[in-house]
Amino acid sequence: MAAPALHLRGLAMEYVRGKPVLRGIDLEVGSEGLTAIIGPSGTGKSTLIRCINRLVDPTAGEILFQGQDLARLRGEALRHARRRIGMVFQEYNLVERLSVMENVLSGRLGYVSPWKAWMRKYPREDIDRAFELLDLVGLSAFPNQRADSLSGGQRQRVGIARAVMQRPQLLLADEPTSSLDPKTSVEIMELMRDLGRSQSIPVMVNMHDVELARRFADRIVGMSGGTIVFDGPPAALSDEQLKGIYGGEGWLH
Amino acid sequence: MATSAAPGTAIAREWRRFTPAQRLARFSVYLVLVAAVVWSARTVEIIPEFLYDAPEQMQDLLHRMWPIDFAHYPEGVHDALVDTLHIASLGTVLAVIMALPVGVLAARNVVPFAPVNYLAKLILVSSRSVNSLVWALLFVAIFGPGALAGTLAIAFRSIGFVGKLFGEALEESNAGTIEALEATGAPWLSVLAKGYWPQVEPAFWSIVLFRWDINVRESAVLGLVGAGGIGMALDTALNLFQWPRVATVLFAIFVVVIVAEVVVTQIRKRIL
Numbered sequence: 001m002a003a004p005a006l007h008l009r010g011l012a013m014e015y016v017r018g019k020p021v022l023r024g025i026d027l028e029v030g031s032e033g034l035t036a037i038i039g040p041s042g043t044g045k046s047t048l049i050r051c052i053n054r055l056v057d058p059t060a061g062e063i064l065f066q067g068q069d070l071a072r073l074r075g076e077a078l079r080h081a082r083r084r085i086g087m088v089f090q091e092y093n094l095v096e097r098l099s100v101m102e103n104v105l106s107g108r109l110g111y112v113s114p115w116k117a118w119m120r121k122y123p124r125e126d127i128d129r130a131f132e133l134l135d136l137v138g139l140s141a142f143p144n145q146r147a148d149s150l151s152g153g154q155r156q157r158v159g160i161a162r163a164v165m166q167r168p169q170l171l172l173a174d175e176p177t178s179s180l181d182p183k184t185s186v187e188i189m190e191l192m193r194d195l196g197r198s199q200s201i202p203v204m205v206n207m208h209d210v211e212l213a214r215r216f217a218d219r220i221v222g223m224s225g226g227t228i229v230f231d232g233p234p235a236a237l238s239d240e241q242l243k244g245i246y247g248g249e250g251w252l253h
Numbered sequence: 254m255a256t257s258a259a260p261g262t263a264i265a266r267e268w269r270r271f272t273p274a275q276r277l278a279r280f281s282v283y284l285v286l287v288a289a290v291v292w293s294a295r296t297v298e299i300i301p302e303f304l305y306d307a308p309e310q311m312q313d314l315l316h317r318m319w320p321i322d323f324a325h326y327p328e329g330v331h332d333a334l335v336d337t338l339h340i341a342s343l344g345t346v347l348a349v350i351m352a353l354p355v356g357v358l359a360a361r362n363v364v365p366f367a368p369v370n371y372l373a374k375l376i377l378v379s380s381r382s383v384n385s386l387v388w389a390l391l392f393v394a395i396f397g398p399g400a401l402a403g404t405l406a407i408a409f410r411s412i413g414f415v416g417k418l419f420g421e422a423l424e425e426s427n428a429g430t431i432e433a434l435e436a437t438g439a440p441w442l443s444v445l446a447k448g449y450w451p452q453v454e455p456a457f458w459s460i461v462l463f464r465w466d467i468n469v470r471e472s473a474v475l476g477l478v479g480a481g482g483i484g485m486a487l488d489t490a491l492n493l494f495q496w497p498r499v500a501t502v503l504f505a506i507f508v509v510v511i512v513a514e515v516v517v518t519q520i521r522k523r524i525l
Contacts, residue, residue, distance in 0.1 A: 053436055055432055055435070055436060079438040079439075080438060081438070082436055082437065082438035083437065083438035084438075085436070086437075087433070087437075089429060089432075089433060091429050093427075093429040093432060093433035094430065094433070095448060095451050095452070096427075096451075096452070097452065097455075098447070098451050102447075106433075106437060106439075106447055107437055108437075109437050109438070109439030109440075109444075109447060110437050110438030114442035114445075114446055117446055117447055118447075159433075162433075163437075166437055
């Protein structure tokens with residue numbers, strides 16, 4: 001593995017004092033490949049992902065991304081760091097009343113001035129790239145359709161296109177397939193993996209479908225009780241280890 | 254059931270929707286309501302003689318108003334009516350321009366800084382706590398009688414209404430969408446323009462139309478205190494006991510309010 005793109009050191013987070021959600025996470029993520037984070041609900045997977053781009057502020061620790069500690073950034077510097085990190089959400093989080101195209105172009109809001117965004121004067125190359133991405137995610141037929149008229153799978157494709165529109169150097173996804181049916185989930189995971197490969201950027205996905213994680217991840221990180229209890233390739237993830245992550249065994253068979 | 258007592262000895266379980274304290278509180282509310290009604294009825298000082306001949310007086314008044322003096326409309330009412338519409342529309346536009354920034358500052362999620370929220374809310378409350386007629390009296394004192402005073406009265410009264418509802422619409426927007434835009438590194442103004450605005454746009458137009466509708470009705474009476482519009486025509490006719498003309502003015506106001514209602518309903522249907 002090349003030099004790590006992301007290095008978490010002693011990352012800790014407490015929403016309520018004395019009740020840590022993350023207990024000193026140490027994690028290195030290489031410059032390529034899909035890392036799946038699995039674990040039971042409430043174990044801090046979401047918090048971990050959201051700490052990285054500071055949608056949630058960690059209480060302690062370092063988030064080293066391209067040599068910069070994101071945990072210390074504020075204001076403009078934080079905004080500039082966020083431009084380099086794309087994020088995909090469970091509930092898609094599109095602007096429902098705007099068109100597909102405008103939602104994809106929203107990925108450039110960190111670069112385009114507010115006035116130009118308001119006047120819908122996006123640079124030519126952004127519009128070209130948005131069309132390319134719509135082709136890539138299979139939505140080129142309806143750039144002007146409103147986001148609220150799309151199906152769940154289509155919305156998530158728009159969400160992914162918006163994130164990739166940023167030309168990110170890291171792609172985060174917080175339960176991207178949890179609101180989708182099994183077939184669409186597979187398609188969305190394929191899309192995320194392929195985009196990560198074609199853009200040569202690392203992808204971090206937190207998910208609760210172990211089989212889906214096994215199928216698409218290059219590396220699986222298992223969390224339990226706010227700490228990492230497994231870290232390795234999918235092939236190394238045994239039933240024994242799953243028991244360690246989730247507890248119990250009745251659910252396994 | 255494993256935990257229940259032996260059959261026959263089971264204790265009947267009591268169920269009450271409210272605790273004794275809650276029942277006492279509810280009873281107190283009823284008591285206060287009844288007391289308030291009794292008290293106000295005793296202090297309102299109705300003069301029986303006036304009450305008894307009210308039907309007669311009303312009949313007499315209607316009789317004097319009839320037939321409506323439509324001939325008076327072109328020379329005495331029309332211009333004042335148009336003035337009223339101008340006061341309402343211009344007042345609404347001014348109010349919206351002033352209310353938008355205040356509404357944004359009042360929304361806790363858009364500006365997460367409590368002192369600013371409170372200041373904005375103070376401005377909105379002060380605007381609303383003063384009645385249009387009182388605003389009109391103030392502006393007539395400053396600018397003299399006429400449509401300018403009326404327009405400003407309408408505008409200042411509407412700031413509170415438009416700003417409050419707009420701010421509340423902003424606070425109800427979907428936080429996930431906003432978070433997604435913040436995650437792209439978008440500056441505050443872009444999040445406002447591309448995240449909040451598309452979400453509150455239907456509410457915004459709905460609020461503006463609703464306020465315009467109210468303002469048409471309110472500006473009709475502003476003339477009573479000299480702030481221009483059809484109220485002045487009404488005031489003159491009343492003072493001169495020209496009852497058929499009073500009827501003309503009332504009828505004109507009635508028609509305009511109906512038309513405004515229809516227009517607003519139609520526009521809302523199309524934009525929402």
